[in-house]
Amino acid sequence: MEIIILLVVASLCVALIFLGLFVWAVKTGQYDDDYSPSVRILFDQQEEKKESNSKIQNLSKAGKQAKA
Amino acid sequence: MSKTCYHCGSPSQSWVRHDDKDFCCEGCVMVYDILKENDMGAYYDIENAPGIRNKKISVDYYDYLDQEDIKRSVLDFYDGSVGRIKLYIPAIHCSSCIWLIENLHRLHKGVIQSTVNFNRREAAITFNEDDIKLSELMTLLASINYKPHIKTEEQKKSSKRSKQLLVKLGIAGFIFGNVMLLSFPDYLSEDITLNPEIIAWFKWISVLLSIPAMFYSGNEYFITAWKNIKRGIVSIDMPIAIGITAIFVRSLFEIITNVGSGYLDSLTGLVFFLLIGKWYQAKTYEALSFDNDYSSYFPLGITRIVDDHEGIVPISELQSGDKIQVRNGEIIPADATLLSIGASVDYSFITGESVPVRKEKGDLIYAGGRVIGNALLLEVQKKVETGYLAELWKERSGTNEKESMISHTLNVVSKYFTIAIILISTLTGLYWAFVDGSKAVMAFTSVLIIACPCALALSVPFAFGHAGRILGKNHFYLKLTAIIEKLTKVDAIVFDKTGTLTDPEHFEVEFKGEAPDHYMQSIIKSLAHQSRHPLSRALVKHLEKADTFEVFDFSEQEGAGVRAQIMNHQVKLGSAQFVQAENQLGNQSAQVYVRIDDRVLGYYTIKNYYRPDWQKMLQTVQQYTDVHILSGDNDAEQEALNAIVQDADKIHFFQTPKDKQVYVQALKAQGKTVMMVGDGLNDVGALKEAHVGIAVADDVHQFSPSSDAIISAGELKHLPRFINFSKVALKIVYASIVISFLYNVVGLSFAVSGQLSPLFAAILMPLSSVSVVVYTSLSVMMAGKRRDL
Numbered sequence: 143m144e145i146i147i148l149l150v151v152a153s154l155c156v157a158l159i160f161l162g163l164f165v166w167a168v169k170t171g172q173y174d175d176d177y178s179p180s181v182r183i184l185f186d187q188q189e190e191k192k193e194s195n196s197k198i199q200n201l202s203k204a205g206k207q208a209k210a
Numbered sequence: 211m212s213k214t215c216y217h218c219g220s221p222s223q224s225w226v227r228h229d230d231k232d233f234c235c236e237g238c239v240m241v242y243d244i245l246k247e248n249d250m251g252a253y254y255d256i257e258n259a260p261g262i263r264n265k266k267i268s269v270d271y272y273d274y275l276d277q278e279d280i281k282r283s284v285l286d287f288y289d290g291s292v293g294r295i296k297l298y299i300p301a302i303h304c305s306s307c308i309w310l311i312e313n314l315h316r317l318h319k320g321v322i323q324s325t326v327n328f329n330r331r332e333a334a335i336t337f338n339e340d341d342i343k344l345s346e347l348m349t350l351l352a353s354i355n356y357k358p359h360i361k362t363e364e365q366k367k368s369s370k371r372s373k374q375l376l377v378k379l380g381i382a383g384f385i386f387g388n389v390m391l392l393s394f395p396d397y398l399s400e401d402i403t404l405n406p407e408i409i410a411w412f413k414w415i416s417v418l419l420s421i422p423a424m425f426y427s428g429n430e431y432f433i434t435a436w437k438n439i440k441r442g443i444v445s446i447d448m449p450i451a452i453g454i455t456a457i458f459v460r461s462l463f464e465i466i467t468n469v470g471s472g473y474l475d476s477l478t479g480l481v482f483f484l485l486i487g488k489w490y491q492a493k494t495y496e497a498l499s500f501d502n503d504y505s506s507y508f509p510l511g512i513t514r515i516v517d518d519h520e521g522i523v524p525i526s527e528l529q530s531g532d533k534i535q536v537r538n539g540e541i542i543p544a545d546a547t548l549l550s551i552g553a554s555v556d557y558s559f560i561t562g563e564s565v566p567v568r569k570e571k572g573d574l575i576y577a578g579g580r581v582i583g584n585a586l587l588l589e590v591q592k593k594v595e596t597g598y599l600a601e602l603w604k605e606r607s608g609t610n611e612k613e614s615m616i617s618h619t620l621n622v623v624s625k626y627f628t629i630a631i632i633l634i635s636t637l638t639g640l641y642w643a644f645v646d647g648s649k650a651v652m653a654f655t656s657v658l659i660i661a662c663p664c665a666l667a668l669s670v671p672f673a674f675g676h677a678g679r680i681l682g683k684n685h686f687y688l689k690l691t692a693i694i695e696k697l698t699k700v701d702a703i704v705f706d707k708t709g710t711l712t713d714p715e716h717f718e719v720e721f722k723g724e725a726p727d728h729y730m731q732s733i734i735k736s737l738a739h740q741s742r743h744p745l746s747r748a749l750v751k752h753l754e755k756a757d758t759f760e761v762f763d764f765s766e767q768e769g770a771g772v773r774a775q776i777m778n779h780q781v782k783l784g785s786a787q788f789v790q791a792e793n794q795l796g797n798q799s800a801q802v803y804v805r806i807d808d809r810v811l812g813y814y815t816i817k818n819y820y821r822p823d824w825q826k827m828l829q830t831v832q833q834y835t836d837v838h839i840l841s842g843d844n845d846a847e848q849e850a851l852n853a854i855v856q857d858a859d860k861i862h863f864f865q866t867p868k869d870k871q872v873y874v875q876a877l878k879a880q881g882k883t884v885m886m887v888g889d890g891l892n893d894v895g896a897l898k899e900a901h902v903g904i905a906v907a908d909d910v911h912q913f914s915p916s917s918d919a920i921i922s923a924g925e926l927k928h929l930p931r932f933i934n935f936s937k938v939a940l941k942i943v944y945a946s947i948v949i950s951f952l953y954n955v956v957g958l959s960f961a962v963s964g965q966l967s968p969l970f971a972a973i974l975m976p977l978s979s980v981s982v983v984v985y986t987s988l989s990v991m992m993a994g995k996r997r998d999l
Binding site: 144146150151154161164168169171173174175177178182184185186 | 305308309380408412
C-alpha cells in the first residue's frame with residue numbers, strides 16, 4: 143500500500159510542472175491576446191519585395207503638407 | 211445592394227472612381243494607393259472594406275518624439291539604433307488591420323517587426339532608428355489612418371494586475387483539485403477504509419498545499435480586511451477572512467490531534483470560487499481607458515523658444531514666462547498670453563461651443579484650445595499642473611467612495627452579517643462551555659466555518675459581472691461592475707447637449723430665400739471650402755453635390771465671414787452685418803448669409819443635428835427621473851428642447867465647464883443621485899462630480915474623458931433599457947442574498963447544536979456557492995434575453 147504515497151507524490155510533481163508551465167505562460171503574456179494568433183496563422187506568406195518603396199514616404203510627407 | 215467605399219465600406223453621396231473601384235473620399239484613395247504600390251492588396255482580401263475613414267481633419271505633430279529624453283521615456287527598449295515601442299492604436303478593428311500592421315516592414319524597411327495585441331488594440335513595433343525615426347514611424351501609421359497613441363501609465367498598469375489575478379486563480383484551481391483528490395478517502399463510507407497511515411500522509415500533503423492557497427491566492431482578502439478594520443469599516447472581506455482563518459485553524463487542529471480530517475477541501479474550493487468571481491468581475495475592457503487625465507489629451511512635448519532658438523521640451527518642464535510656439539491643430543498645453551497679433555482658437559474641446567473664439571494680442575488663452583490657422587507665439591502664465599484644465603480635473607469629491615469594487619448593498623449586508631456571526635458564534639461557544647466543555651471550541655469554530663459568506667460574496671460578482679458583460683456587448687462599458695447598482699438609484703439625469711444629444715459631425719442645413727441653383731451652390735461651396743470654420747465645413751458637407759471653382763482674393767474676417775472672387779463674382783459668406791443684409795430673425799440659430807455681387811440671396815440656417823430617437827429616449831427616462839439639460843452653446847435651440855423638457859428651470863445654456871460641475875453639485879446637495887451624461891473635456895468636472903458619469907463617444911476606443919462608464923453614441927437611445935436592466939440585476943442580487951441566507955440558517959442550526967459533521971460541511975458549502983453562482987448567472991442571462999440585450 144505504501145506505493146500509493148509514492149504515486150501521489152509523483153503525480154503531484156507532474157501536476158506542479160504543469161502549474162509551472164501555466165504560470166510561465168501567463169507571465170510571458172500568452173493569455174494576453176486570444177484573437178490575433180487565430181487570425182495570424184491564416185495569413186499567407188507572400189514574396190517579400192526587396193526594394194523599399196520611397197514613394198510612400200514621399201506620399202506621407204505630401205499628405206502632411208497638404209493637411210498643414 | 212447599395213454602393214459602399216472599397217476601402218472603408220462607408221456609404222457616401224459623392225464617389226471617387228479610382229482603379230475601377232469606388233471610394234468615398236480622396237483619403238481612402240490615398241491609403242489604397244499606398245497599399246497597392248507595395249503589393250499589399252491582401253489587406254482587402256482578408257476582410258471586406260477593412261479600411262478606416264479619416265473622419266476628422268486633425269494634424270498631429272510627432273517631431274517632439276525625436277527629442278532624446280522624451281524618446282527614452284516612451285521606448286520600451288533602445289540601444290542607440292534599434293528601438294521597441296508599444297503603441298495604442300484604437301483604430302485596429304479586424305483581421306485585415308492585424309495583417310497590415312504586422313506587415314509594416316513592407317511599407318518601410320526601417321520597421322523590423324511589429325506584433326499586434328488585438329484585445330488591447332496595441333502594436334509592439336521594433337524599428338531601426340537609422341532608417342526610420344520614431345516620429346516618422348508615427349507619421350507612417352497615421353498616414354494609413356491607423357493613428358497611434360503613446361500608451362498612458364494607466365494602460366500599462368492594468369495588464370499587470372490582470373496577469374497576477376490569473377496566476378492566483380490558476381494556483382488556487384490546482385490546489386483545489388489536488389486537495390479534493392487527497393480528501394477522497396473522507397468521502398467514502400466507513401466500510402471502505404484505507405490504511406490510517408496513508409490517510410495521515412494525505413492530510414499532511416493537503417495542509418502543505420492549502421498554505422499557498424490561503425496566503426498567496428487568498429492574500430487580498432486578508433489585506434483588504436485588515437485595511438478596512440484600520441479604517442473602521444466592515445466589508446465583505448472581513449467575514450471571508452475570519453471564515454478562512456477559522457477553517458484553517460480548525461482543520462489544522464483536527465489533523466494534529468487526529469480527531470478528524472478537517473475541511474481543507476472546502477477551504478481551497480472557497481478560495482478558488484471567490485477568485486473566479488473576482489476574475490469574472492475584474493474582466494474589464496482592457497482596450498478602454500476610463501481614467502484619462504488631461505495629460506492624455508496634450509502632446510508630450512512642445513516647441514519652446516529660448517533666445518531665438520527653437521527646442522522641444524516635455525510639457526511638464528514648462529515654466530511660467532517661457533515662450534512657446536503652438537502650430538495649427540495643436541493643443542495649447544498651458545494657460546498663456548498671446549504674443550502673436552491675433553488668432554482663432556477652437557475651444558470645442560473644452561466648452562462644446564463649435565465656433566472658434568477670436569483672441570487678440572495680449573489676451574489670456576486657457577489651456578485646451580486648439581489653434582486654427584497660423585502658428586502662435588505664446589507666453590506661458592501658469593505651469594501645466596496648475597492651469598485651468600488641470601484644476602478642473604483635480605476638483606473631485608468622494609474619490610474613495612467610487613473606488614470600491616464591492617457594491618453598496620453588499621457592504622451594508624456584510625456589516626450586519628459579520629456582527630451577527632460573531633455574536634452567534636460567541637454565544638454558542640459560551641453556551642457549550644457551560645453545558646459540555648469539550649464541545650465549546652468545536653461549536654464555536656463550526657459556526658464560523660458554516661457561516662462563511664461564500665455564497666453571499668459570490669452573488670454580487672457573478673450577477674453584476676454578468677450584467678456588465680451583457681451591457682458591454684451592447685456597447686455600454688462600465689469601469690466597475692459596482693456602477694450597475696448606482697445606475698439603479700439615479701433620480702436625476704443631467705445631459706450635456708452639444709455632442710451628447712447632438713451629433714457633432716452632422717448639421718441640419720436649410721436655406722431661406724432665393725434657392726441657389728447648381729452653379730450658385732458651386733460658387734458658395736468653393737468659398738466655404740477655403741475656410742476651416744465649422745459653419746463653413748457644415749456648408750461644404752451640405753453642398754456635397756456641387757462642384758468647386760477656383761477661388762481668388764480669399765480673405766477671412768474672424769468671427770464675421772469670408773469673401774473671395776469666384777468666376778468673376780464677388781462672393782461673401784457670413785453674418786448679416788458682414789454681408790450688409792437685414793437681420794431677419796434675431797439670433798435663432800447659426801445663420802450664414804450669402805451675398806453674390808450686390809445681391810443678398812438669403813441665408814443658410816445651420817442647426818445641430820440631434821441623434822436619432824433622442825426625444826423618445828428623454829421622454830422615457832423622464833417618466834422616472836428628473837431630466838436636466840446643460841449646454842455650453844447659445845440658446846438657439848431652447849424651443850426644441852422645451853418641447854421635451856417642459857420645465858424651463860431644467861434647461862440651461864451658456865454653461866461653462868465650471869457651471870456644469872456646480873450644477874451637478876447643487877443637485878447632489880438636494881439629496882439626488884445624479885447621473886451625468888456628457889462627451890467632451892468640457893464635461894469632465896461634472897462627470898466626476900456626479901454619482902455616475904457616463905461619457906458618450908462616437909468611437910469608444912478613442913480617448914474619452916474620465917468617467918465611470920462609456921457609452922457608444924449610437925446606443926445612447928437605449929439608455930432607459932440599460933437602467934431598467936440594471937434594476938433587474940439588483941433584484942437578482944437581493945434574491946441570491948436571500949438564498950445564501952437560507953443556506954446559512956440551515957447550516958447554522960446544525961453548527962449551533964454542535965452536530966456539524968465534516969461530510970455535511972463538505973456538501974453544504976460547495977452546494978451553496980455553486981447554486982448561487984448558477985442562479986445568478988442564469989437569471990441575469992435570461993433577464994438580458996428578455997430585454998433583447
